[in-house]
Amino acid sequence: MTNFVLVAGTWLGAWAWDEVAAELRGAGHDVHPLTLSGLAEKRGVPAGRQTHVRDIVDEVERLGLRDVVLVGHSYAGIPVGQAAERIGERLRRVVFVDANVPVDGESFLSGWPSDSVRQSITEHDGFWPPLGAPDYAGQGLTDAQIARIVDGSPHPGATLTEPAVLAGPLGELPATYVKCLLDGEEPMPAVAELLKSDQWELVEMATGHWPMFSEPRELARVLHASVAGS
Numbered sequence: 061m062t063n064f065v066l067v068a069g070t071w072l073g074a075w076a077w078d079e080v081a082a083e084l085r086g087a088g089h090d091v092h093p094l095t096l097s098g099l100a101e102k103r104g105v106p107a108g109r110q111t112h113v114r115d116i117v118d119e120v121e122r123l124g125l126r127d128v129v130l131v132g133h134s135y136a137g138i139p140v141g142q143a144a145e146r147i148g149e150r151l152r153r154v155v156f157v158d159a160n161v162p163v164d165g166e167s168f169l170s171g172w173p174s175d176s177v178r179q180s181i182t183e184h185d186g187f188w189p190p191l192g193a194p195d196y197a198g199q200g201l202t203d204a205q206i207a208r209i210v211d212g213s214p215h216p217g218a219t220l221t222e223p224a225v226l227a228g229p230l231g232e233l234p235a236t237y238v239k240c241l242l243d244g245e246e247p248m249p250a251v252a253e254l255l256k257s258d259q260w261e262l263v264e265m266a267t268g269h270w271p272m273f274s275e276p277r278e279l280a281r282v283l284h285a286s287v288a289g290s
Contacts, residue, residue, distance in 0.1 A: 063125040066093045069134025071190045071212030073100025080272050083280030098216035107216035116143035133157040158240040162224035181217035188215045199268025231257035236286040242268035
């Protein structure tokens with residue numbers, strides 16, 4: 061039986077996957093939403109370099125999971141991509157949901173204009189607070205959904221600035237990349253390069269960057285389909 065381990069991006073916890081998890085369980089999968097250290101109910105738990113990668117690997121090993129699909133949304137693609145190669149034969153597939161992907165030696169904040177984020181982390185005692193409601197406009201979200209994200213946890217800054225550590229080419233892992241078109245129609249350059257691999261597939265969704273809120277049933281269908289034929 062497929063085991064989905066779901067990891068949301070900055071400011072969010074396992075709670076963000078409630079609707080998606082219910083749909084996947086209805087399709088017969090085992091589902092394990094995971095809150096990363098320092099967020100939601102784990103707020104206050106120290107999170108430094110490689111903590112979030114260990115969170116994911118430890119969860120898979122603690123539960124003795126096999127036939128694992130690791131799902132990383134947004135920032136979580138960075139630790140999920142690193143964890144995917146570390147769980148070895150336990151991995152069935154990795155799914156990146158409108159996510160950043162790890163590049164060896166680079167961080168989440170590498171490669172894009174992130175000075176304002178770094179400044180915000182400095183000004184908020186090492187944490188990146190959720191953005192204001194106007195920043196979520198045009199992403200297919202209701203006011204209530206935006207309010208839930210804005211009410212999320214400040215994100216531990218060290219996890220955003222640490223360099224990724226990869227043992228091998230990420231393109232060799234079986235992967236699906238889900239591109240949410242309201243957040244830009246083209247994948248970022250690092251993703252576009254990985255999509256040249258025969259091991260990777262691209263799926264597009266006509267929604268915004270937080271599809272677990274805006275289109276949970278469709279996202280669950282995409283996740284189910286990513287393993288249905290494999």
